[in-house]
Amino acid sequence: MTEIHSDQRVAMLVDAQNLYHTAQSLHSRNIDYSSLLEKGVQDRKLTRAIAYVIRADSPEEESFFDALVDIGFETKIKDIKTFADGSKKADWDVGMSLDAVTLANHIDTLVLCTGDGDFSRLCSHLRHEGVRVEVMAFESSTADELIEAADSFLDLGERHETFLL
Incomplete structure (x- = not known):
């Protein structure tokens, strides 16, 4: 598998x-997306940074989306x-997977x-294709x-001072 080096895309x-x-739910705090991007890239060459978000008509969300763009994320x-029974659903699993597979030949x-x-x-799948996969998340809630x-x-939970606001 690909090792970490400065020319890595x-x-x-x-x-x-x-x-x-x-x-x-775990810390009653927010993510520091600037630190997340910086630590994730680790002085390598950033090709794309995409944040997948859900619009739920909350008052602060547009400023949050703008802040993500200012940090360097494409949103x-x-x-x-909302379904007839009142339940709500929104996830990006398929979209994220398709983007990852599409990006695989460029990273x-x-x-x-x-x-x-x-x-x-x-x-x-990505590892089989020769792409190194690094996961950043809270271990206590990661499969x-x-x-x-x-x-x-x-584990983001081990470094509160870095990854949480």
């Missing part, structure tokens, strides 16, 4: 909803869907920021199969 895909809800926004490393075990098969499928795992 890196893409970072961030499941913002997953990180937000985990940071809130992909999906509206939350050496994918930094995946989520704890969602649904991405373990994606990690295995074991995702950690095992990645080349490396960084």
